[in-house]
Amino acid sequence: MSIEESAPVQIAVAGEALIDLIRNPDGSYLPCLGGALYNLCRALSRQGVGTLYLNPLSRDRFGRALAAQLADDGVQLARPAPVQQVTSLAVVNLTEQGHPDYAFYREGVADRAVTAEGLTQACAPLPALQLVCTGALALDARDAAVYLPWLQAQRAAGRCVVVDANLRPSVMPDLAAYRAQVHAALTEADIIKASDEDLEHLDVAGPDALARARHLLAANPRASLMALTLGGEGAWLLQRDGHQCFAREARPLAVADTVGAGDSFLAGLLAHLLRQAAGQGVPFSALLGGLASDGCRSALAHALASASLCVQERGCVPPGWAAAQAWAEARPARTG
Numbered sequence: 001m002s003i004e005e006s007a008p009v010q011i012a013v014a015g016e017a018l019i020d021l022i023r024n025p026d027g028s029y030l031p032c033l034g035g036a037l038y039n040l041c042r043a044l045s046r047q048g049v050g051t052l053y054l055n056p057l058s059r060d061r062f063g064r065a066l067a068a069q070l071a072d073d074g075v076q077l078a079r080p081a082p083v084q085q086v087t088s089l090a091v092v093n094l095t096e097q098g099h100p101d102y103a104f105y106r107e108g109v110a111d112r113a114v115t116a117e118g119l120t121q122a123c124a125p126l127p128a129l130q131l132v133c134t135g136a137l138a139l140d141a142r143d144a145a146v147y148l149p150w151l152q153a154q155r156a157a158g159r160c161v162v163v164d165a166n167l168r169p170s171v172m173p174d175l176a177a178y179r180a181q182v183h184a185a186l187t188e189a190d191i192i193k194a195s196d197e198d199l200e201h202l203d204v205a206g207p208d209a210l211a212r213a214r215h216l217l218a219a220n221p222r223a224s225l226m227a228l229t230l231g232g233e234g235a236w237l238l239q240r241d242g243h244q245c246f247a248r249e250a251r252p253l254a255v256a257d258t259v260g261a262g263d264s265f266l267a268g269l270l271a272h273l274l275r276q277a278a279g280q281g282v283p284f285s286a287l288l289g290g291l292a293s294d295g296c297r298s299a300l301a302h303a304l305a306s307a308s309l310c311v312q313e314r315g316c317v318p319p320g321w322a323a324a325q326a327w328a329e330a331r332p333a334r335t336g
Contacts, residue, residue, distance in 0.1 A: 007050040008128035009076060010274060013041045014054040014119055014147065015138035017111045018088035018104075019062045020259065022315070031062070032259075032315040033069050034090065035111070036136035036166050039260045043267030043306070043318030045074040049274060050128065054078045054119050058110035062087035078122035085110040092259070099258055104171045106137065116149035123154060130277075130284040131270065135164030135193070139185050141177035148181075151188040155222075160285050163189040164266055165198040179203065186220050190288060193227040193266050213238055224288040227269060227303070229262055234334070235307075237269075237300045243293055246336040247300045249308055260316025261307045268306030268324055272299040297335060301328045 015037025021029040037055075044051040053075050057063040059082035066087065070077065089105040106112065123129060132154045138147050151161050163185050172178040179202055186192055194202075196209035199216065206212035213228040217238050228236040232255075234248025276295050277287040287295075305328035309319040319327070 007074070007076075009052040009126045010050045010128055011044055011131045011133060011270065012052040012054055012078070012123050012126065012129055013037050013044070014114070014132070014134045014150065015040075015111070015136055016088055016106075017053070017055060017057060017066050018090050018106075018109075019066075020090050020092045020315070022092045022257075022259070023094065029091070033066055034259065034316060035088070036164065036263055037134065037138065038066065038070075039263035039316045039318065040133065040164070040267055041070060041075045042073045042316070043260070043264045043310075044271060045070075046318050047267055047271035047306070047321045047324070049267075049271050050076075052076045052078055052122070052126070052129075054114070054122050055111040056081075056083045056085075056113050058082060058085055058087040060086055062089075063110055083110050083113050085113050088112075094257055102168060102171065104137070104168065112143065114146055116146050116153070119146070119150040120153045123157070123159070129159060130274070131160045131162055133162040133164065133266075133270075134185070135162075136166040137168060139163075139165070139167075139178070139182045140172065141174060141181040144181050144184070148184055148188070151185060155188055158285075160190040160288065161188050162191045162193070162266075162270065164262070165192070165194040165202065166262060167198045167201045169201050186216070187222065189220060189223050190285070191225045191227070191270075192216065192220065192223050193229070193262070193269075195229045195231070195262065199228075210236060225291065227266070227300075229265060229307075231258070235265065235300060235304055237296050239291060239296065243296065245293065245297045245300055247297070247304045247333040249304065250331060250334050253308055253312060255311045256314045258311050259314075260318060261311045263316065264310035264318045265303045265307035267318060269299055269303035271321060272302040301333055301335075304328070304333055305331075 017038035020034035
């Protein structure tokens with residue numbers, strides 16, 4: 001089935017698709033499909049959003065598995081023909097708290113076989129496309145000539161830009177260049193997502209995470225909305241006009257691991273905002289410019305529920321729309 005024959009694409013996502021080799025207690029490694037932007041594609045499609053993955057996948061066994069899972073989840077491929085390059089690998093050791101610690105192998109790999117022109121051409125014929133998203137490893141300074149021109153072209157075409165900072169500083173050879181590239185990408189964003197750890201790695205000024213988030217939003221005047229995630233301590237949504245809302249799970253969760261939690265959070269947030277825009281009959285950009293306080297709170301609650309369901313599974317298992325809505329209704333979050 002071609003892209004034109006499939007569900008209308010509302011979001012196009014560019015970035016890494018890889019295999020997470022997750023260390024088991026006995027020292028063996030379990031291969032799991034992953035990559036922040038790959039996970040985001042799956043999570044968005046499971047939430048009912050027409051999603052296009054822009055990067056190529058390898059013809060090797062791992063690449064075929066990545067492609068098959070995207071197909072199962074309803075994600076469309078801009079480049080369905082596999083490429084010769086191998087699949088990226090990430091070796092993941094989990095801390096006692098279930099947080100992942102990564103080492104990446106990404107030279108000469110399939111998901112980096114992209115150009116700015118190719119990404120732009122893939123987005124051009126999509127009339128329903130409203131948002132483009134990137135972040136994480138795509139913000140490597142060595143790929144600056146790919147993703148930044150593409151984001152700029154999408155802004156010029158009237159699409160909203162979403163950037164998930166999602167830093168991986170331990171695997172970047174030049175941290176200063178990496179930090180500069182992340183900041184450059186954030187200047188193109190209409191929506192920014194960052195964790196408290198991301199803000200520390202970016203050297204954003206402020207005495208605490210919320211103050212740093214406000215500072216980052218103020219420093220990027222194109223952005224209308226910023227999501228700040230705090231792990232088990234909840235999340236904030238900050239708006240350009242100064243309004244903000246907070247949510248945190250009211251009761252502790254049985255956390256299996258946190259792989260894919262941030263990706264599921266962002267997918268839940270974007271899916272809810274897209275539904276709000278459709279329900280009001282306005283373009284997504286218009287919704288962002290006038291997001292009501294109740295719309296902000298309900299979107300945050302849905303995003304938090306999406307992440308909460310994910311962390312209770314091993315690996316990235318994003319929930320669907322109905323499951324996240326049911327969780328949010330059954331277990332109302334603490335708000336502020």
